[in-house]
Amino acid sequence: MRNEATRETPNDVASDQGSAAGPSEVSLKVARYFPTLVFSVEVPDSEHLNARLIEAIYAERERDKAGVRKSNYRELGGWHSHTGLHKDTAFAGMVKHVDAAAARMCRKLRYHRSYRLSIGTMWSIINPPGGLNRAHIHPGCIWSGVYYVQAPKNSGGIEFIDPRTQNLMGSVKYIPDTKRPRDCWKKVRYQPRAGRMLIFPAWLYHSVAPNRSRARGKDADRVIVSFNLSQQRR
Numbered sequence: 417m418r419n420e421a422t423r424e425t426p427n428d429v430a431s432d433q434g435s436a437a438g439p440s441e442v443s444l445k446v447a448r449y450f451p452t453l454v455f456s457v458e459v460p461d462s463e464h465l466n467a468r469l470i471e472a473i474y475a476e477r478e479r480d481k482a483g484v485r486k487s488n489y490r491e492l493g494g495w496h497s498h499t500g501l502h503k504d505t506a507f508a509g510m511v512k513h514v515d516a517a518a519a520r521m522c523r524k525l526r527y528h529r530s531y532r533l534s535i536g537t538m539w540s541i542i543n544p545p546g547g548l549n550r551a552h553i554h555p556g557c558i559w560s561g562v563y564y565v566q567a568p569k570n571s572g573g574i575e576f577i578d579p580r581t582q583n584l585m586g587s588v589k590y591i592p593d594t595k596r597p598r599d600c601w602k603k604v605r606y607q608p609r610a611g612r613m614l615i616f617p618a619w620l621y622h623s624v625a626p627n628r629s630r631a632r633g634k635d636a637d638r639v640i641v642s643f644n645l646s647q648q649r650r
């Protein structure tokens with residue numbers, strides 16, 4: 417992206433459509449800078465991958481029932497694994513898909529070819545009904561991601577919060593009951609869908625709504641694998 421900010425005079429931003437045009441017909445140009453990118457990947461043939469992951473994740477929970485305490489609430493039943501799952505061969509299939517997405521991102525974003533985006537940490541979370549994750553960021557890395565292994569209906573959307581905190585202070589009045597332009601959103605929600613991966617900036621605050629699934633037993637669990645990506649020299 418070229419730095420155009422310095423040459424954005426008022427005439428560049430708003431130009432008149434001709435002498436006959438009134439003030440309400442002014443043509444506005446807009447330039448978007450500093451975007452917040454959320455990548456999504458639909459993993460092909462994810463049913464097979466997910467079946468193997470479910471087996472591996474519940475086996476890991478059985479081995480380490482307490483798990484770790486992070487953004488999850490143990491008292492609400494939320495289980496969070498240790499963060500080294502990428503070193504476990506049972507998660508090799510997951511790692512392969514993350515690596516493929518990361519490689520595509522490196523090319524798209526023109527990252528230095530001597531570096532790869534590699535997984536620094538990978539973990540799983542099981543949220544049973546009632547489970548949720550408080551708002552948090554992932555310090556110490558560049559990108560973070562989540563892959564939905566099992567996501568029954570109403571099992572809790574992920575919400576991303578506008579990182580421009582000054583924008584949250586705004587007192588703009590919008591037309592009621594209409595969808596705001598995307599540029600004016602202050603939060604974005606994604607409903608989880610098994611087989612989908614989201615990759616977002618590690619600094620982007622996000623939270624997960626309570627699981628309100630009415631499915632029975634383990635079918636009601638919201639199960640994810642999450643990971644952090646950093647640049648490593650090849």
Ligand SMILES: [Fe+2]
Nearest residue numbers: 552553554622
């Ligand atoms: Fe997170």
